[in-house]
Ligand code: PLP
């Protein structure tokens with residue numbers, strides 16, 4: 001039975017004429033990877049310059065119609081977010097810091113000259129979709145319902161200017177591990193031929209074009225036998241910034257203390273919510289936690305002299321994934337014998353326990369949905 005039959009404050013409800021059976025849903029949720037299976041419904045909210053945000057609708061998941069002249073198809077005004085809903089031990093469902101995603105969505109919107117959406121509307125739309133789809137939220141630790149809010153420019157006009165019409169949409173996808181091999185360490189490729197983001201560009205925005213421009217480097221990485229790209233700064237091509245869809249952390253042993261270090265936000269990297277969470281979580285676990293600039297030379301030297309013991313990637317989709325091997329045009333090096341290290345393993349467990357409601361949530365990062 002659907003929890004919604006009546007409109008909410010901002011959304012009408014349009015139920016599927018032929019709902020998916022529980023057996024079919026269970027079958028579709030077998031062997032979850034990342035982003036391959038989508039739930040039965042989506043939320044769509046229109047925006048127009050003249051009328052602002054209109055009434056939205058929760059409706060069956062399906063194709064959307066666009067005019068061939070829609071400006072997203074030509075000039076790429078498209079932004080997105082990613083966050084997750086987690087099954088709690090009592091069967092309820094909570095999301096993790098959804099307001100942070102809404103705020104980052106609005107920062108991306110400003111950079112792309114798109115309209116901002118009220119944070120409450122962003123959260124209400126997600127909550128409505130999740131409540132409708134609560135049976136699609138898996139319960140195993142490490143599995144979740146991934147929410148993908150996005151906004152596209154829909155005005156049919158070829159002049160190069162901000163569109164005056166947009167669609168905000170949220171789709172949902174039950175998900176397991178982002179990398180097919182699960183939490184086994186990944187091999188990464190330092191991209192020297194391509195850059196992701198330059199000062200003044202769109203690096204700190206979650207816009208579609210950033211990902212389109214990254215694919216050729218990702219292809220190069222695959223050809224070199226790697227799982228992911230590590231991006232360097234565009235100016236000096238020395239400093240490590242982040243990865244394809246993840247931030248990066250290094251673990252140092254400094255003066256008898258374990259310190260986790262992540263590249264400082266310079267405006268060219270995405271301010272990850274997992275990154276921010278881990279900086280705080282690491283401190284609460286007794287580690288040092290710092291933001292610094294780290295060059296590729298620093299990385300190699302610290303591994304050689306033993307002061308760096310681990311490196312790992314983090315993000316909503318990837319959670320925490322250890323880095324086992326680093327390759328570049330100039331050779332390769334191995335971290336922690338290519339194995340997951342104790343700090344990454346501990347942080348990963350602490351983060352997942354928090355998100356799944358197994359550990360306390362002193363900072364009130366979890367948001368109760370249903
Ligand atoms: N960096 C990039 C380029 C990303 O796409 C993502 C994913 O959203 C991240 C970092 C990690 O951000 P978050 O932890 O908010 O998922």
Ligand code: COI
Pocket residue numbers: 081082083245246315316317318
């Ligand atoms: C996420 O972690 O939510 C991401 O957006 C990363 C990637 C799938 C683009």
